[in-house]
Amino acid sequence: MADFVDLWVYLSQTPLFGLTATLVTYVCAHGVYDRMNRAPWANPVLWSVVSIGCVLVATDIPYPTYFAGAQFVHVLLGPAVVALAWPLWLRRSEIRKRGLALMLGAIVGGLAAGGSAVLLAWAFDMPTEVLRSLAPKSVTAPVAMGIAERLGGVPALAAVFAVLTGMVGALSAKYLFNALRIDSWAVRGFAIGTASHGIGAARALEVHPDAGAYAGIALGLQVVLASVLMPLVFRWLS
Amino acid sequence: MIALRGLAFLLLLQAAGEGLTRTLALPFPGPVVGLVLLLLALHWAWIREPVAAAAELLLAHLSLLFVPVGVGVITHLQLISEHGVKLLAAIVLSTWIGMAVAALVLRYLLRHDAHRSSDG
Numbered sequence: 001m002a003d004f005v006d007l008w009v010y011l012s013q014t015p016l017f018g019l020t021a022t023l024v025t026y027v028c029a030h031g032v033y034d035r036m037n038r039a040p041w042a043n044p045v046l047w048s049v050v051s052i053g054c055v056l057v058a059t060d061i062p063y064p065t066y067f068a069g070a071q072f073v074h075v076l077l078g079p080a081v082v083a084l085a086w087p088l089w090l091r092r093s094e095i096r097k098r099g100l101a102l103m104l105g106a107i108v109g110g111l112a113a114g115g116s117a118v119l120l121a122w123a124f125d126m127p128t129e130v131l132r133s134l135a136p137k138s139v140t141a142p143v144a145m146g147i148a149e150r151l152g153g154v155p156a157l158a159a160v161f162a163v164l165t166g167m168v169g170a171l172s173a174k175y176l177f178n179a180l181r182i183d184s185w186a187v188r189g190f191a192i193g194t195a196s197h198g199i200g201a202a203r204a205l206e207v208h209p210d211a212g213a214y215a216g217i218a219l220g221l222q223v224v225l226a227s228v229l230m231p232l233v234f235r236w237l238s
Numbered sequence: 239m240i241a242l243r244g245l246a247f248l249l250l251l252q253a254a255g256e257g258l259t260r261t262l263a264l265p266f267p268g269p270v271v272g273l274v275l276l277l278l279a280l281h282w283a284w285i286r287e288p289v290a291a292a293a294e295l296l297l298a299h300l301s302l303l304f305v306p307v308g309v310g311v312i313t314h315l316q317l318i319s320e321h322g323v324k325l326l327a328a329i330v331l332s333t334w335i336g337m338a339v340a341a342l343v344l345r346y347l348l349r350h351d352a353h354r355s356s357d358g
Contacts, residue, residue: 113336
């Protein structure tokens with residue numbers, strides 16, 4: 001038994017632990033997701049995060065120890081964002097035709113998402129740094145952190161809010177779009193990418209290739225628009 | 239090998255993007271500039287095949303890449319429990335508002351081209 005404890009203590013301190021835990025948990029969660037016919041509530045990101053989070057909290061392993069291994073997965077987010085150019089390129093003529101509509105949709109949708117978050121938080125009487133960290137929550141996590149910092153928010157909080165927002169979108173988009181009778185895959189994908197960035201786009205890519213491509217466009221537009229417009233809006237308000 | 243070559247291209251373009259944002263002090267993150275650079279580079283046919291292989295691999299497993307950041311939520315459990323219901327209500331409602339507004343606006347703006355594409 002003591003040998004086992006020693007082994008666990010040793011393994012949980014090496015980067016091997018975080019990487020293995022991330023991959024094994026995700027593969028299992030994805031297996032369940034497939035078996036449930038990819039129902040939104042079975043989202044593999046949600047259940048992987050919950051399972052790993054519970055293990056870390058229960059065993060007192062600090063997050064940085066986990067991240068030492070998990071960062072090898074995390075760094076691939078960069079090239080994955082670059083890779084979004086591929087589905088865009090495949091649909092370039094269609095996107096060029098719809099350029100103005102997509103730009104307007106992104107501006108209005110992004111304003112609605114960020115603005116309503118700030119207004120709700122203000123109505124609920126939450127502290128200013130929470131308000132300022134909520135504003136960029138519809139932008140993909142690494143970018144949201146940078147924007148929050150410029151707005152006077154807390155980058156780590158912004159990342160948490162962005163992740164939660166992504167999961168809310170991935171979990172509920174299907175029901176919301178069905179209720180609104182939105183049946184175009186392009187529009188559904190674009191809306192999920194606008195409000196819930198990469199985690200929403202990942203869900204869209206799994207559901208339909210058109211939805212995935214438009215989610216990618218929306219994600220890219222939000223990143224650029226929010227980086228430029230949000231600091232301006234906040235400077236103008238204060 | 240072909241996917242690896244593609245991954246090398248993607249990393250190079252991301253690095254170029256990071257370099258450009260820093261030297262020109264652009265307000266965009268490096269990978270987004272890399273995305274734009276790749277869109278331009280895809281005009282060369284020889285780059286397409288490797289990039290397609292790597293992109294398809296990465297994008298098919300995009301969800302996995304968010305797990306490490308997602309687990310970071312555990313470092314802020316205290317704040318979440320402090321503001322709990324209000325915070326979640328603000329996040330959930332604003333996400334729904336954002337999605338609904340984006341979907342309704344775009345559906346309205348694209349109402350005339352529903353008949354010429356097959357995605358309706």
